[in-house]
Amino acid sequence: MLWLSAIRVLKMGLKNFWRNFWISFATTGIMALTIFSVVVLIILNFIGDSALRSLEQKIDVSVYFKSDVSNEQVQPIREHLDTIPEVKETRYVTKKEALEEFQRKHSDNPLIIASLSELEENPLQPTLVIKARSPEDFSAISSVLKDDQYEGIIEKFNYEDNQIIIEKLNQTIALIEKIGIGVSITFAIISVLVMFNTIRLTIYTQKDEIGVMRLVGASNTFITAPYIIEGVLYGFFATIFSTVTLYILVKYLAPAINTFLEHQVDVYAFFMDHLFLIVIGELVFGAALGIASSMIAIRKYLKI
Amino acid sequence: MPESIIRLRDISKVYEEDIAALCDVSLDVMEKDFVSIVGRSGSGKTTLIKLLIGEEKPTAGEIVINGWDLCNIKSRKIPYFRREIGVVFQDFKLLQQKTVAENIAFALIVLGTPRQEIHKRVPGVLSLVGLSGKGTRFPNELSGGEQQRVAIARAFVHEPKLLLADELTGDLDAIYAWEIMEILLKINKMGTTVLIATHDKSIVNRLQKRVVTLEDGTIIRDHKKGRYVI
């Protein structure tokens, strides 16, 4: 009997949903917009975070050696650096590797490649890339490099200061987050209001049925459940709407975004990797908004 | 020994603005009884019915219907109480966009009755009220009297222990009104307690059943085989 009632209530909820296609469509649309804005916020957050993290990883000190320095001459410096705790890792780029890297970077520029092959000798310098643990470690590293014994082989070294960029990015992320949360909350409130109104309308058109149900002893759950289901359905269809829209957007915009971010992040991969979680989250969020709306409408107009 | 299915003790009902619709009403109705509540317009008949189905709460007093203490019933329990009674209101409350059969079936659907059971019961109750073959009609394709029969059928389809009817025969001519009464008598014979509120003199006199007379919210007469005397 419980099972039977569940099916009947589900049917009634579906009927409520399809009762007026355009109203349901518009309501679902607003809800989809809300879910969409929340997911976009999450994706933006991810992009920002990844960009930040990769910038923070890039606390690099590059040491350029004189052209004629051999790999064996570099070895002691490297070993020395590896022993101090401030250094996370070191990476040695030989002259040859530096050339290869340079060629790879400019492979789409035939002019550079051509002029490079004009040269008889490899013009690039061997480099040692040092990753520090934190920006404050720079002084410890530079004191090693300034050691007299290495003076002859080091041409120059520099410290890439990402601090300013990181700071700026942090501010931008915080701003986007603030705006995003504001927009999402606004949309959420609007969609709750719209859903509330739609469900109120359904209740109103069914007040005779509700009266009869009360009279013959339908339980409160049976009377209210179809409206709850109606609310959940708005969440359900809104999830489908927003996910499909997002998928299309991500698919076509990801290459541009990825290029813009210098391939530090892969938006499409992030979206696809987390698709299941995103959809579940959307469903839960959408259903929660729908249920909240119908509860308010039920409270107000069914007096249960 | 039949038990009392309706038990009212010193019931008062005061609506807002100090309108006392009922005042110190005590009444016992035994199981399988047939009782008519009569009285002038405004004497409190509808108010009494509303109290009996738990739609209104009394201002003072005690109401026990079929074991349910309606003064202290939790609102979420009311549906379960309602399943043990059947009610017919003056305005029938039929759903216009549903057919006769659907209207009756609706009462069973919302109670979780299985489909086969519904298919069995609806024709049975339609024939009981004399509407066999009219199940596929819509309420607006029926006469007022026929609509009333549908309302009775819906109130009785779950075979309640108590059937309450308010102003059933209001706008019907005498012959038609009596046919409706015969349906209620049949239902009563099947073992259901029936309580009707009416001001139809000739019907009450012809019934030869218990008559309780209300005036200004109090019971002024209670006759076993009563007549409607005002």
Ligand SMILES: Nc1ncnc2c1ncn2[C@@H]1O[C@H](COP(=O)(O)OP(=O)(O)OP(=O)(O)O)[C@@H](O)[C@H]1O
């Ligand atoms: N909801 C209400 N609010 C305020 N007063 C009410 C309400 N319902 C009924 N009354 C008053 O209570 C009194 C009794 O009304 P009730 O409807 O019970 O009479 P009745 O016997 O059914 O009359 P009728 O034969 O015309 O149907 C009347 O004075 C009426 O105005």
Ligand SMILES: [Mg+2]
């Ligand atoms: Mg009345």
